[in-house]
Amino acid sequence: MRASSYFISTLKEAPADADVVSQKLMLRSGMIKKLAAGIYNYMPMGLRVIKKVEQIVREEMERAGAIELLTPFVQPAELWMESGRWDKMGPEMLRIQDRHERNFILQPTSEEVLADIFRQDIHSYRQLPINFYQIQTKFRDERRPRFGVMRGREFTMKDAYSFDRDADGARQSYDAMYNAYVRIFNRLGLTFRPVEADTGSIGGERSHEFQVIAETGEDALVYCPTSDYAANMEKAECVALIATRASASQALTKTPTPGTSKCEDVATLLNISLSQTVKSIVLATEKLDQAGAVLGSQIWLLLIRGDHDLNEVKANKVAGLKNGFRFASEAEIEAAFGCKPGYLGPLGVKDVNIVADRTVANMSDFVTGANALDFHFSGVNWGRDLPEPDVVADIRNAVAGDPSPDGKGVLEIQRGIEVGHVFSGLPYPQAMGITFLGENGKPQTPLMGSYGIGITRVVAAAIEQNHDERGIIWPDAMAPFTVVIAPIGYGKSEAVRRAATDLYESLKQSNIDVLLDDRDERPGAMLADLELIGIPHRIVIGDRRLKEGEGHVEYQYRRDATPTVIKLADAVAFVRSAVDQSQHTALA
RNA sequence: CGGAGUGUGGCGCAGUCCGGUAGCGCGCUUGCUUUGGGAGCAAGAUGUCGUAGGUUCGAAUCCUAUCACUCCGACCA
Numbered sequence: 001m002r003a004s005s006y007f008i009s010t011l012k013e014a015p016a017d018a019d020v021v022s023q024k025l026m027l028r029s030g031m032i033k034k035l036a037a038g039i040y041n042y043m044p045m046g047l048r049v050i051k052k053v054e055q056i057v058r059e060e061m062e063r064a065g066a067i068e069l070l071t072p073f074v075q076p077a078e079l080w081m082e083s084g085r086w087d088k089m090g091p092e093m094l095r096i097q098d099r100h101e102r103n104f105i106l107q108p109t110s111e112e113v114l115a116d117i118f119r120q121d122i123h124s125y126r127q128l129p130i131n132f133y134q135i136q137t138k139f140r141d142e143r144r145p146r147f148g149v150m151r152g153r154e155f156t157m158k159d160a161y162s163f164d165r166d167a168d169g170a171r172q173s174y175d176a177m178y179n180a181y182v183r184i185f186n187r188l189g190l191t192f193r194p195v196e197a198d199t200g201s202i203g204g205e206r207s208h209e210f211q212v213i214a215e216t217g218e219d220a221l222v223y224c225p226t227s228d229y230a231a232n233m234e235k236a237e238c239v240a241l242i243a244t245r246a247s248a249s250q251a252l253t254k255t256p257t258p259g260t261s262k263c264e265d266v267a268t269l270l271n272i273s274l275s276q277t278v279k280s281i282v283l284a285t286e287k288l289d290q291a292g293a294v295l296g297s298q299i300w301l302l303l304i305r306g307d308h309d310l311n312e313v314k315a316n317k318v319a320g321l322k323n324g325f326r327f328a329s330e331a332e333i334e335a336a337f338g339c340k341p342g343y344l345g346p347l348g349v350k351d352v353n354i355v356a357d358r359t360v361a362n363m364s365d366f367v368t369g370a371n372a373l374d375f376h377f378s379g380v381n382w383g384r385d386l387p388e389p390d391v392v393a394d395i396r397n398a399v400a401g402d403p404s405p406d407g408k409g410v411l412e413i414q415r416g417i418e419v420g421h422v423f424s425g426l427p428y429p430q431a432m433g434i435t436f437l438g439e440n441g442k443p444q445t446p447l448m449g450s451y452g453i454g455i456t457r458v459v460a461a462a463i464e465q466n467h468d469e470r471g472i473i474w475p476d477a478m479a480p481f482t483v484v485i486a487p488i489g490y491g492k493s494e495a496v497r498r499a500a501t502d503l504y505e506s507l508k509q510s511n512i513d514v515l516l517d518d519r520d521e522r523p524g525a526m527l528a529d530l531e532l533i534g535i536p537h538r539i540v541i542g543d544r545r546l547k548e549g550e551g552h553v554e555y556q557y558r559r560d561a562t563p564t565v566i567k568l569a570d571a572v573a574f575v576r577s578a579v580d581q582s583q584h585t586a587l588a
Numbered sequence: 589c590g591g592a593g594u595g596u597g598g599c600g601c602a603g604u605c606c607g608g609u610a611g612c613g614c615g616c617u618u619g620c621u622u623u624g625g626g627a628g629c630a631a632g633a634u635g636u637c638g639u640a641g642g643u644u645c646g647a648a649u650c651c652u653a654u655c656a657c658u659c660c661g662a663c664c665a
Binding site for chain 2: 011013019027085089090108109142143144146151199423452491492521526527528529531540542544
């Protein structure tokens, strides 16, 4: 491609509303242009990158045996009512009406439509397993779109849906997608980590997220450097930090702690470790009668060690809290504990369900609120001072230094950007009453899995992970152009023009995706543009080097600090091997 | 949705408090010079000051409403 007949549109300053580096660089390099909140034009340079990601995804989906199709962006509401998600999804799903006031949605995902396709066209176990995928625009009306295409409302996603006749097949389908994802992100040249994930509101049994490692990532990943354990924060299991409860050694003491309601302050005041304190979190659930009317609220007291944080996803798994909970109101707290928040504790409470974190359940001689303003109890011991907790559960967030749940080391935490997610055991076939005929001639329910990759988010995540103060540093596989030829004085020097054009033609013939920057820009402006856009391999051709010996040019990899002088005659071979080499590095 | 803030040329901003007919930098156009890291000089083009209403002799500026956008929080297959 010649730059003069292409469209390069860069900005020196990023628009004021851009706040993350990938968004700024995508806007400045002319990859995207904002059209509305969370909705972007993909400009030519950006679309090239997206197409390259899509191409790799397609190749690996096909290799894994998935079959491409395309479902409409606009879908009828009926299917979503049938699965129950019409009510469940909330305002995040954009609903529209046609001229006859029929309800439609803009698809946020396509489980229902794929289940419907299965219902119409798959009748026999002989047709299974099958896996359909598409690369399609999605719309999720995020409450607060931000970070450019990282959390846009409209975005491009690859979504695949597998159907199997039995658990064994479902496992194989899942593994095939998992392995395809590993291949995809390796080929894209990204540093990433698959982590175990909670299945969340989509439902299902088994789930992994594929996270691109980046300090600016929104998700916290918990992993064990000495084993293959990795999970996201919501899911990461926390074992009890105290193996067995020590016997009581202190007397129960009511200690004045005026004006100190936080665990940190109490620990400082009493000159004890924060890990000797226990914090109280009060939740409420509604008691309903059979008609669903609210009879009253049930109060729950969750106990977490002072230096830990509550994990609400885990709390949601505790029996009795599964159907949703809320934080108790101040009035409810005063009614149940006879005290304002800040000095709450599990001693002497009635009609409160007490849930202790695994670690808390094994603590002894600990400190909690005394349910009296400005007082805490110290030397608290289970069994002696209060009954054993009603429930012991893992309800806290992991912290760095925790033992790995596989017993093979110590956990660390890093941040990531979720770019892919695989699920198995989805409930939609049951919800929609979908069956096929099994070998025994009887109807069976297929096992469904779904597998997403946020194509546009991959692009942003790649930039978050790979950039410097000058601009983007694309991995070769996603770069809009693999190689750029930057002639100095293209309009003036016949020698430069000829050398640049010859090299350009030769590289094109070698099937290398090459851009010839024949805009005749001044060198400073041209090189700044090319570095901003992030083309990984660059050849600079100028009279100065051409006149040296038999004629030299400069090669520079985008990450290199200084250029390498090479012979013009060797340039094609040199670039070809440089491109080969960096692609192999990405795969290693 | 709660809180905060911003809308002035393609981008970044000043002007608003204190009303007097719109300005700066970048970019863009033309010419000349320049050409190995975002050139210089000269001449130019580009604005319903988000929108609607009001106050006033006069509104970017004051008042009211409205829309859009952004940030923090909550939320998030």
